Amino acid sequence: MIVAILGAGPAGMSCANACLSFGLSPVVLERGDHLGGAQRSNFHPNLWMLGFPGESGEAMTQRLAEHYRALPVLTHYRTQTSGVARQAAGFSLALAGLDTPLHANAVVIATGTRPRGTPELEKLAAGNRRIIIGPLSHAIRDHIQGANVLILGGGDNALDHALFLAERGNHAVVCTRAGLSARRPFIESCLLRREIDLRTNCPMPRITCDGDQVVARWPGRERGFDWLLVMYGYLPNTDVLEVFDPGIRPALTGGGYLHVDAWQRSSVPGIYAAGDVTDTPQPSVPTAMAQGLTAARAVERDLAPS
Numbered sequence: 645m646i647v648a649i650l651g652a653g654p655a656g657m658s659c660a661n662a663c664l665s666f667g668l669s670p671v672v673l674e675r676g677d678h679l680g681g682a683q684r685s686n687f688h689p690n691l692w693m694l695g696f697p698g699e700s701g702e703a704m705t706q707r708l709a710e711h712y713r714a715l716p717v718l719t720h721y722r723t724q725t726s727g728v729a730r731q732a733a734g735f736s737l738a739l740a741g742l743d744t745p746l747h748a749n750a751v752v753i754a755t756g757t758r759p760r761g762t763p764e765l766e767k768l769a770a771g772n773r774r775i776i777i778g779p780l781s782h783a784i785r786d787h788i789q790g791a792n793v794l795i796l797g798g799g800d801n802a803l804d805h806a807l808f809l810a811e812r813g814n815h816a817v818v819c820t821r822a823g824l825s826a827r828r829p830f831i832e833s834c835l836l837r838r839e840i841d842l843r844t845n846c847p848m849p850r851i852t853c854d855g856d857q858v859v860a861r862w863p864g865r866e867r868g869f870d871w872l873l874v875m876y877g878y879l880p881n882t883d884v885l886e887v888f889d890p891g892i893r894p895a896l897t898g899g900g901y902l903h904v905d906a907w908q909r910s911s912v913p914g915i916y917a918a919g920d921v922t923d924t925p926q927p928s929v930p931t932a933m934a935q936g937l938t939a940a941r942a943v944e945r946d947l948a949p950s
């Protein structure tokens with residue numbers, strides 16, 4: 645029984661590992677060049693993985709990837725799925741650049757999320773390295789020193805990065821349209837630091853670039869910053885569903901995540917989803933890995949001859 649797994653982050657890798665132990669044959673289709681997903685470039689210590697205190701996301705990813713590479717799992721990198729259709733006993737997946745479609749008895753979507761920006765900020769960020777969308781950039785660790793930084797957003801990532809930067813001699817203005825949604829310990833720590841200016845109910849500034857300065861304009865005032873970090877949260881990578889035949893596109897939640905039951909089954913029989921692409925209450929590596937495992941177990945049960 646072949647299980648096509650889209651995405652080689654923690655959810656996809658864990659699902660492939662579990663498929664092997666249930667006697668299924670996983671084939672992993674990864675869009676990028678690497679294993680590991682979002683944590684691959686997270687230089688912060690991993691907060692949620694019990695048993696590895698202080699280990700960074702990067703180090704954890706290396707550990708998971710090393711184990712994964714030793715498994716007999718067929719993994720295609722730089723793979724673009726260009727079509728998914730229902731076929732007798734499963735699905736046919738057309739892969740860009742390959743003549744022969746892949747036949748799979750089940751499909752597991754484990755495509756994760758990407759940082760959310762706005763079209764204007766994404767356009768500016770493409771031409772200016774001092775505007776960074778989302779937390780996964782080594783420039784935050786390696787290049788921001790003794791700087792004035794504007795952070796847009798009021799969640800965990802915004803405040804965690806304000807603290808990270810303040811500890812390294814930077815000043816941060818955190819600007820959020822409404823109240824702060826970050827965890828209480830982050831808020832309390834930020835309030836104790838002189839280098840951090842928390843501004844709630846703050847209108848979103850208009851951003852322009854002037855040489856090495858990022859200029860933020862609010863009604864009636866403007867200020868230049870050395871860096872802008874946009875921490876607006878994440879969007880699920882459900883764009884992959886556009887290549888699924890309309891009759892087999894799984895239902896989404898109101899927030900645009902893949903809707904699944906407790907067994908990680910989507911609304912379409914034979915299609916499962918795991919990890920951050922689903923609407924999970926606490927996105928994390930252990931959650932994604934547990935969901936990948938559950939999806940494999942569900943496939944094994946659902947495909948077993950009755």
Ligand SMILES: Cc1cc2nc3c(=O)[nH]c(=O)nc-3n(C[C@H](O)[C@H](O)[C@H](O)COP(=O)(O)OP(=O)(O)OC[C@H]3O[C@@H](n4cnc5c(N)ncnc54)[C@H](O)[C@@H]3O)c2cc1C
Pocket residue numbers: 650651652653654655656673674675676678679680681682683686688689690691692693701723725754755756757779780881884918919920921927928929930932
């Ligand atoms: C800054 C930051 C810090 C975090 N800190 C922690 C932490 O300390 N501890 C913790 O446990 N969790 C942490 N998390 C959360 C954790 O990274 C995620 O919950 C976890 O990576 C989700 O795994 P996933 O496999 O669902 O998705 P991802 O890790 O996002 O992996 C998805 C994979 O799918 C691929 N993909 C996308 N679209 C396609 C497509 N169409 N076809 C094929 N492949 C595709 C991507 O390239 C990627 O490899 C953090 C996240 C961030 C962003």
